[in-house]
Amino acid sequence: MRDMVKVEKLCREFDVSPPWLNRVIEGKSKAILHAVNDVSFNIKKNSVYALVGESGSGKSTIGKIVVGLLPPTSGSVEIDGVDLFHERDKSKLNSTRSGIQMIFQDPYASLNPRWKVGGIIVEPVEARGGNTKGLAEKLLEQVGLSALDVNKYPHEFSGGQRQRICIARALAAEPNLIVCDEPTSALDVSVQAQVLNLMSDLREEFKLTYLFISHDLTIVQHMADVVGVLYLGRLIEEAPRDILFGSPKHPYTQMLLEAAPKLDGFGREVAPPKGEIPDPINPPSGCAYHPRCPIATDKCKAERPEMTMKDKTRVACFFA
Amino acid sequence: MNNMGEIVLSVRDFGVEIPTRQGILRPVDGLSLDIARGKILGVVGESGAGKSMTGNAVIGLLDPPAHVAGGEIWLNGKRIDNLNRERMRKIRGKEIGMVFQDPLTSLNPLLPIGDQLVETIMEHLPVDKKQAMEKAVAALDEVGIPAAAQRIGSYPHEFSGGMRQRVVIALALCAEPSLVIADEPTTALDVSVQAQIISLLKRMCKERGTAIMLITHDMGVIAETADEVAVMYAGRMVELGPVRDVLTSPTHPYTQGLMASTPLAAKGNKRLNQIEGAMPRLDNLPQGCAFHPRCSIAKDKCKINPAPGMDLNEGRAACWFADGTKQ
Numbered sequence: 001m002r003d004m005v006k007v008e009k010l011c012r013e014f015d016v017s018p019p020w021l022n023r024v025i026e027g028k029s030k031a032i033l034h035a036v037n038d039v040s041f042n043i044k045k046n047s048v049y050a051l052v053g054e055s056g057s058g059k060s061t062i063g064k065i066v067v068g069l070l071p072p073t074s075g076s077v078e079i080d081g082v083d084l085f086h087e088r089d090k091s092k093l094n095s096t097r098s099g100i101q102m103i104f105q106d107p108y109a110s111l112n113p114r115w116k117v118g119g120i121i122v123e124p125v126e127a128r129g130g131n132t133k134g135l136a137e138k139l140l141e142q143v144g145l146s147a148l149d150v151n152k153y154p155h156e157f158s159g160g161q162r163q164r165i166c167i168a169r170a171l172a173a174e175p176n177l178i179v180c181d182e183p184t185s186a187l188d189v190s191v192q193a194q195v196l197n198l199m200s201d202l203r204e205e206f207k208l209t210y211l212f213i214s215h216d217l218t219i220v221q222h223m224a225d226v227v228g229v230l231y232l233g234r235l236i237e238e239a240p241r242d243i244l245f246g247s248p249k250h251p252y253t254q255m256l257l258e259a260a261p262k263l264d265g266f267g268r269e270v271a272p273p274k275g276e277i278p279d280p281i282n283p284p285s286g287c288a289y290h291p292r293c294p295i296a297t298d299k300c301k302a303e304r305p306e307m308t309m310k311d312k313t314r315v316a317c318f319f320a
Numbered sequence: 321m322n323n324m325g326e327i328v329l330s331v332r333d334f335g336v337e338i339p340t341r342q343g344i345l346r347p348v349d350g351l352s353l354d355i356a357r358g359k360i361l362g363v364v365g366e367s368g369a370g371k372s373m374t375g376n377a378v379i380g381l382l383d384p385p386a387h388v389a390g391g392e393i394w395l396n397g398k399r400i401d402n403l404n405r406e407r408m409r410k411i412r413g414k415e416i417g418m419v420f421q422d423p424l425t426s427l428n429p430l431l432p433i434g435d436q437l438v439e440t441i442m443e444h445l446p447v448d449k450k451q452a453m454e455k456a457v458a459a460l461d462e463v464g465i466p467a468a469a470q471r472i473g474s475y476p477h478e479f480s481g482g483m484r485q486r487v488v489i490a491l492a493l494c495a496e497p498s499l500v501i502a503d504e505p506t507t508a509l510d511v512s513v514q515a516q517i518i519s520l521l522k523r524m525c526k527e528r529g530t531a532i533m534l535i536t537h538d539m540g541v542i543a544e545t546a547d548e549v550a551v552m553y554a555g556r557m558v559e560l561g562p563v564r565d566v567l568t569s570p571t572h573p574y575t576q577g578l579m580a581s582t583p584l585a586a587k588g589n590k591r592l593n594q595i596e597g598a599m600p601r602l603d604n605l606p607q608g609c610a611f612h613p614r615c616s617i618a619k620d621k622c623k624i625n626p627a628p629g630m631d632l633n634e635g636r637a638a639c640w641f642a643d644g645t646k647q
Contacts, residue, residue, distance in 0.1 A: 054510035158598045159367075188366035188537065188599075193581035193592040200590060215511065218540070222583035222592070259515035261540025263584045266564050268544050272516040276480050 005043040010075035053230035101170035105182035107162035118150030160191035239313035249320035334391030362546030417492030421504035423484035434472035444495035482513035
């Protein structure tokens with residue numbers, strides 16, 4: 001299978017410095033937040049790659065860069081062999097871009113309340129001058145709504161139905177790659193199951209590739225083929241799903257899996273994890289996880305481990 | 321503790337009504353539950369099931385026009401649902417503590433956390449300012465804020481989300497209430513911080529014998545924390561029981577569907593079980609059992625008769641067919 005997405009040494013910085021005058025008066029220096037730092041991964045065609053991590057780990061930033069909503073500071077993103085940020089050929093770039101769509105977290109905020117559902121769904125096609133006759137009706141039925149819904153407004157739908165509308169809009173442009181940023185975290189459990197099932201069905205039907213961004217490990221375990229774990233902007237472990245959940249190698253991944261509530265964990269007493277995610281503006285030296293890591297040594301404080309291949313896992317830890 | 325089995329909160333046949341132009345809505349209806357000392361009752365349900373409304377009603381914080389419509393609430397043997405505002409204000413904070421979902425909006429951003437704690441302590445306990453300050457430091461220390469004495473003058477924005485939620489818990493516990501209502505206390509937090517807060521709540525419950533009503537939609541959190549669990553659907557309780565029984569062998573079809581649709585239960589299956597449809601809106605509740613349009617075992621009886629009381633199945637589930645007889 002060919003790679004659909006190739007992310008190579010991706011970095012993204014944000015300037016979070018105080019304003020110029022404050023820096024002069026208060027003698028503060030510039031502050032740079034490294035939201036994404038040297039991240040590389042590949043996504044195979046027709047597979048689901050999940051990025052997990054806690055808040056501030058950079059997973060949404062990567063999603064935005066992959067769809068082209070944010071330029072990277074350095075590094076490259078190749079979709080189907082086309083480098084999104086360095087390609088000069090406009091027509092090539094255009095056709096690649098129309099093959100990437102996104103589903104956002106909050107279906108209440110991502111649909112324009114003043115537009116009718118039909119208009120919302122055909123917008124990605126219409127914007128490129130495509131033929132939209134009957135398209136909205138067809139897509140609405142594909143995502144499990146009624147063709148008669150085209151003339152309704154978003155407020156007439158429940159959260160789960162709205163997320164279906166978002167999925168229909170993403171499908172309108174006949175994409176190859178869909179980036180889903182926490183697609184079900186605003187939904188209830190029973191509705192979440194409906195949306196996840198729909199996403200699995202559509203993947204088979206349209207040969208879609210998903211980049212699935214989530215903080216919920218149970219959903220990731222259900223949906224993903226390959227899982228990448230992010231900590232403070234860096235990829236620290238990547239493995240096929242069953243290997244990652246079966247034998248996590250990085251201490252952070254182990255902690256995450258241990259801390260996640262389990263349905264059969266009646267009265268389970270977990271030693272709660274130590275500490276919190278450090279300040280990303282002044283990350284710890286060496287391995288960013290060392291202040292919270294139970295097995296950290298002096299080497300971890302001084303040096304940062306690189307991603308290395310161990311069995312089928314890529315992991316950034318000296319002791320994995 | 322010898323008075324472990326003592327009932328702290330007892331709610332009987334309790335209801336909330338919201339009058340609207342289209343008619344009266346009942347976000348909570350016919351609710352009965354008990355929480356004993358040192359126990360955690362989990363209240364689960366999807367959004368709109370009435371779980372937060374229940375918590376707010378117990379502590380007397382219903383927003384008008386919502387109002388209590390029948391039933392009784394007893395706290396430590398005293399009836400509290402008919403108290404006037406002033407007397408309820410004395411109970412709130414003193415005997416019932418509350419932890420809300422979003423720690424940033426439940427703290428005053430303009431006051432140092434120490435002042436907020438001292439204010440609460442002096443309101444409810446007979447101490448002077450100096451003693452109150454000492455108590456505040458002790459309370460922060462107990463919930464695991466490092467260097468509590470130095471940080472007591474800090475403002476809420478200077479804390480991280482997890483630390484802020486610890487401050488809120490300290491605030492809820494500082495007057496030593498016998499009941500704490502925690503409404504989605506970990507929903508806004510990361511997994512690792514969530515584990516910290518849950519273990520803190522469990523410790524408080526064990527050490528002080530505080531009864532906790534834990535409102536959440538996360539079945540995993542319930543499994544690890546609660547002793548008993550109440551499942552709500554469209555304003556009514558549909559199932560109640562010891563957490564292990566309800567989660568491993570649910571009797572109400574809604575609970576069964578809910579448990580089967582969690583990705584954890586799929587165990588590698590490609591598809592999740594799904595309950596078709598969505599929870600009905602309160603202004604459009606179906607006749608009969610509110611769950612019947614989505615229920616796989618619904619019969620004509622369910623469409624006409626309202627769901628039976630919980631006592632039909634020994635207080636376990638409000639369903640005509642919960643015992644497995646599918647007639």
